[in-house]
Amino acid sequence: MKIFPCPKTPLRKTRPGFFLPAAALCLAATATSASADAPAVVTTIKPLHSIASAVMAGVGTPHILIDGAASPHGFALKPSQAFLLQGADVVFWVGPELAPSLAKPISSMAEKAQVVELMDAEGIEHLKVREGANFDAHDHGHEDGHEDDEDHHESHEDHDDNEDHEGHADHEEGHEEHHAGHGEAYDPHIWLNPENGVAIAAVMAETLAGLDPQNAATYRENAAIFTARMETLDGKIATQLAPLSGRKFVVFHDAYHHFEHHFDIEASGAITLSPDALSSADRIAEVRDEIRDLGVTCVFQEPQFDAKLVDVVLEGSTARKATLDPLGTSLTNGPDLYPKLLEDLSDSLADCLKGES
Numbered sequence: 545m546k547i548f549p550c551p552k553t554p555l556r557k558t559r560p561g562f563f564l565p566a567a568a569l570c571l572a573a574t575a576t577s578a579s580a581d582a583p584a585v586v587t588t589i590k591p592l593h594s595i596a597s598a599v600m601a602g603v604g605t606p607h608i609l610i611d612g613a614a615s616p617h618g619f620a621l622k623p624s625q626a627f628l629l630q631g632a633d634v635v636f637w638v639g640p641e642l643a644p645s646l647a648k649p650i651s652s653m654a655e656k657a658q659v660v661e662l663m664d665a666e667g668i669e670h671l672k673v674r675e676g677a678n679f680d681a682h683d684h685g686h687e688d689g690h691e692d693d694e695d696h697h698e699s700h701e702d703h704d705d706n707e708d709h710e711g712h713a714d715h716e717e718g719h720e721e722h723h724a725g726h727g728e729a730y731d732p733h734i735w736l737n738p739e740n741g742v743a744i745a746a747v748m749a750e751t752l753a754g755l756d757p758q759n760a761a762t763y764r765e766n767a768a769i770f771t772a773r774m775e776t777l778d779g780k781i782a783t784q785l786a787p788l789s790g791r792k793f794v795v796f797h798d799a800y801h802h803f804e805h806h807f808d809i810e811a812s813g814a815i816t817l818s819p820d821a822l823s824s825a826d827r828i829a830e831v832r833d834e835i836r837d838l839g840v841t842c843v844f845q846e847p848q849f850d851a852k853l854v855d856v857v858l859e860g861s862t863a864r865k866a867t868l869d870p871l872g873t874s875l876t877n878g879p880d881l882y883p884k885l886l887e888d889l890s891d892s893l894a895d896c897l898k899g900e901s
Contacts, residue, residue: 572741583633594881615848616643629653639663641732667743737802787833793842866896
């Protein structure tokens with residue numbers, strides 16, 4: 545049996561006759577524990593952890609690497625997290641497009657695990673990366689999948705090779721060159737489209753069913769329940785945002801394309817191309833001009849990053865400031881985090897664009 549650090553929340557009853565006290569699990573291996581039969585699941589970000597929690601409900605609890613206010617961009621792995629990877633049966637992550645610093649640790653430390661790169665998962669809708677301060681001047685095209693998988697995986701390798709950056713300026717320049725050199729670069733924030741969330745749950749359920757046939761029916765039933773919940777939420781958000789389509793807003797970085805495209809409420813631009821890099825004076829000036837010329841209503845900051853840059857681009861503008869959080873930073877981990885994350889995005893957009901924030 546694999547022993548991991550104590551989960552933050554008590555473990556639930558799993559199947560008739562079995563209870564999993566968290567303290568007991570951390571102190572000793574219990575052969576009769578249902579968690580001993582469940583695969584050891586490691587996820588990277590809070591939204592994926594939430595979806596995995598929903599799929600594993602009644603069987604086990606997944607673990608998370610990037611928690612709290614940490615950003616997957618430039619994330620540094622801790623020794624305790626390396627321990628999780630070494631004991632994992634399966635690792636669910638988006639891929640190196642989102643967290644390039646995890647590519648080598650996952651490859652080297654989770655060598656016994658089945659690693660599922662959800663960027664390549666069946667059923668995921670892909671959107672090409674947008675560039676420039678003004679998205680309106682660029683193509684909003686999307687693809688149902690990667691037409692050229694070979695080029696896609698080459699872009700993974702190129703991204704991995706550029707993990708170590710000498711400075712913020714060099715990083716932003718490299719980021720732009722990477723996208724310019726690979727015209728088929730895709731936005732990795734795939735979970736912000738609820739249909740992609742459903743596809744992720746399906747992949748997780750089938751992966752876990754293969755590893756744990758005894759609980760296969762539970763994983764699949766949980767995925768079906770999750771799907772029904774997402775379909776209801778999808779309709780609710782679409783109704784809330786439909787009257788606001790066409791209103792102008794700017795985001796901190798281009799993390800929301802999947803959400804915007806799905807609900808037909810696309811941003812006019814982003815303050816920075818990469819959240820790891822400092823924006824140049826020219827770019828700040830370009831964003832300021834865009835806010836003025838396009839009549840932008842709202843500019844959104846993110847809790848993972850310093851809000852001072854947002855204040856700078858808002859100087860001399862009547863646009864309002866609000867917050868969008870693509871990771872659910874302040875939300876409690878668990879199966880309810882993912883739907884709450886999508887609801888919060890919709891509420892923040894609606895409140896600010898209607899002038900209620």
